[in-house]
Amino acid sequence: MTDIQTRARTATDWIRKNCPSIPNTALVLGSGLGKWIDSAWIQKSIPYADIPGFPVSTVEGHAGALLVAEIKGTPAFVFSGRFHLYEGYSPREVTLPIACLGLLGTENLILTNAAGALNPLFATGGLMLLTDHINMTGHNPLTGPNVDDWGPRFPDMSQVYCPALREQAMQAAMNCGQRLEQGVYVAVAGPSLETPAETRMYRIMGADAIGMSTVPEAITAHHMGLKILGISCLTNKNLPDCMAQTSHAEILDQANASSDALGSLLSALIPNLGGRHG
Numbered sequence: 332m333t334d335i336q337t338r339a340r341t342a343t344d345w346i347r348k349n350c351p352s353i354p355n356t357a358l359v360l361g362s363g364l365g366k367w368i369d370s371a372w373i374q375k376s377i378p379y380a381d382i383p384g385f386p387v388s389t390v391e392g393h394a395g396a397l398l399v400a401e402i403k404g405t406p407a408f409v410f411s412g413r414f415h416l417y418e419g420y421s422p423r424e425v426t427l428p429i430a431c432l433g434l435l436g437t438e439n440l441i442l443t444n445a446a447g448a449l450n451p452l453f454a455t456g457g458l459m460l461l462t463d464h465i466n467m468t469g470h471n472p473l474t475g476p477n478v479d480d481w482g483p484r485f486p487d488m489s490q491v492y493c494p495a496l497r498e499q500a501m502q503a504a505m506n507c508g509q510r511l512e513q514g515v516y517v518a519v520a521g522p523s524l525e526t527p528a529e530t531r532m533y534r535i536m537g538a539d540a541i542g543m544s545t546v547p548e549a550i551t552a553h554h555m556g557l558k559i560l561g562i563s564c565l566t567n568k569n570l571p572d573c574m575a576q577t578s579h580a581e582i583l584d585q586a587n588a589s590s591d592a593l594g595s596l597l598s599a600l601i602p603n604l605g606g607r608h609g
């Protein structure tokens with residue numbers, strides 16, 4: 332067994348023993364995107380530091396706790412805080428919580444993030460559904476010996492973001508009267524933000540939004556057969572010809588401001604996802 336397999340199994344066994352239920356849906360909250368979760372929905376909040384084998388969150392805006400919640404009556408795991416490559420974690424460590432979900436048998440995974448808008452038509456504060464991604468991190472969480480029990484050596488990536496979940500998300504947005512853009516997310520390693528020349532390159536490559544997360548998680552989840560939905564909150568415009576300065580503080584402020592819109596969308600969507608636990 333590889334070290335990461337052992338850590339994932341240890342963490343999974345611990346979660347199984349210590350959580351009142353194993354929900355069929357899990358949500359990863361991006362930077363500053365957790366304000367909408369009603370404290371009354373949280374059955375249990377487990378600091379990552381309590382889960383053996385788990386990394387700990389080091390970035391502001393990422394609380395670092397696994398919440399066992401009921402979102403409008405539907406059970407969900409909420410990862411309040413994620414891990415990024417720039418924190419110094421290996422690609423496998425960054426996605427360890429996702430591997431645990433695969434081992435627990437959770438079926439639906441919603442990945443959210445704060446991202447810069449590369450598409451000039453997308454507004455700051457808006458939400459974008461991921462139709463696809465480009466991995467420019469220079470890393471892949473599946474590097475190294477393949478864990479055959481988890482998935483194939485060469486996973487097909489022709490459809491990472493589940494079309495049926497996307498359709499349901501579009502429907503939920505319509506029901507909430509919300510605009511939901513659709514586009515391609517490019518992941519970079521960070522932590523430095525992009526230069527105008529880099530921004531121009533990513534736009535020419537076909538990306539609509541840019542961030543430093545989500546893609547490693549989506550690769551691991553897809554490898555293990557989870558159904559994935561990705562939603563970016565567009566916290567800043569990232570346009571090469573009128574590049575405005577930005578900072579993590581500004582990104583967090585905008586994520587906070589947009590968090591209620593994300594919350595309305597997810598509260599409308601999650602109860603309709605269905606599956607093992609409804």
Ligand SMILES: O=P(O)(O)O[C@H]1O[C@H](CO)[C@@H](O)[C@H]1O
Binds near residue numbers: 415543583
């Ligand atoms: O992708 P999330 O975790 O939302 O965070 C985004 O916000 C941070 C930059 O401010 C980066 O970590 C970027 O990836």
Ligand code: HPA
Binds near residue numbers: 446447448541543568
């Ligand atoms: O403009 C950005 N670039 C990279 N990551 C980000 N996360 C939020 N905004 C950005």
